[in-house]
Amino acid sequence: MSDSPDTDDRHHGGIQVIARAGRIMRALSAHSHLSGMSLAAIATEVDLPRSTVQRIINALVAENIVEPAGPTGFRMGPALGQMLYTTQSDVVPVLKPHVQQLSMKLQETVCLARLQMQKLHVVDAVIGEQVLRVVPQLGITPPLLITAAGKVLLARLDEASLQAWALQELQESPQQAADLWRSLDVVRKKGYAMEKDQVIPGISELSIAINTYRGAYAMIVLAPTVRMQAQRETFKQELLSLRASLEKLLNSPTAEH
Structure with a gap:
């Protein structure tokens, strides 16, 4: 027996609601600042009536997929991250083989890091096969602004999140704030950052940020400064090329630089 017209209409309506919810979630993910997005901003972004957005947001909030942010805003909630965690869709295992291949190709130490609680944390490292090689200290959290990895990750934050970070972490004058924004x-x-002898004398780092479905990660090449100076262009091109392929793989468009 074929479905009735009413059944077809309900089926089509259900698909439409799912598609609209997906658009709203993508908009919230793309604007993941601390204050969230207002209903009006979401409605404009996804080109839907505000009343429709309100109904879908209410349903998503009830499931903890979206959560309130500030007095009038909304942002992605914890439920999606929990689902990703329980399905073991962590991005580090996806990136790990590329970290290993790059380290082998360059014969240098390559690390993966991300921001956690406003600090830089190394989440993976492959040590370069050199007599004089760099072995990173896991667990240290150097100030973001003296590391190449910290700078590329800060540069990927939206304006509101960057302002919130600066307000919380820096006791800065207007001139210092202007210098930070310019840098x-x-x-x-x-599209990359380099720091020389800032964290450890004699050690330099070159880093790029990679946008993924689990947020931005920094990939870092660590090398003695003398080798970094000699191979800087090679390291840079390898990192930029790898980022382009990884962001395509992870379904996250490469930012224009």
């Missing part, structure tokens, strides 16, 4: 603009335009 991060340079990182965005170049």
Whole structure:
């Protein structure tokens, strides 16, 4: 027996609601600042009536997929992350083989890091096969602004999140804030950051940020400064090329620089 017209209409309506919820969730993910997005901003972003957005948001909040943020905003909630965790869809195992291949190709130490609680944390490292090689200290949390990895991750934050970070972490004058914004603009335009002898004398790092479905990660090449200076262009090109392929793989468009 074929479905009745009413059944077809309900089926089509259900699919439409799912598609609209997906658009709203993608909008919230793309604007993941601390204050969230207002209903009006979401409605404009996804081109839907505000009343429709309100109904879908209410349903998503009830399931903890979306949560309130500030007095009028909304952002992605904890339920989606919990589902990803329980299905073991962590991005680190996906990136691990690429970290290993890059380390082998460059014969240098390559690390993966991300921001956690506003600090830089190394989550994976492959040690380069050199007589004089860099072995990173896991667990240390150097100030973000003296590390290349910290800078590329800060440069990927949206304006509201960056302002919130600066307000919380820096006791800065207006001039210091202006200097920070200018330095991060340079990182965005170049697509990478490099620091020499800042954390450990004699050690340099070159880093790029990779957007993934689990947020931004920094991939870092660590090397003695003398080798970094000699191989900087090679390291940079390898990192930029790898980022382009990884962001395509992870379904996250490469940012323009």
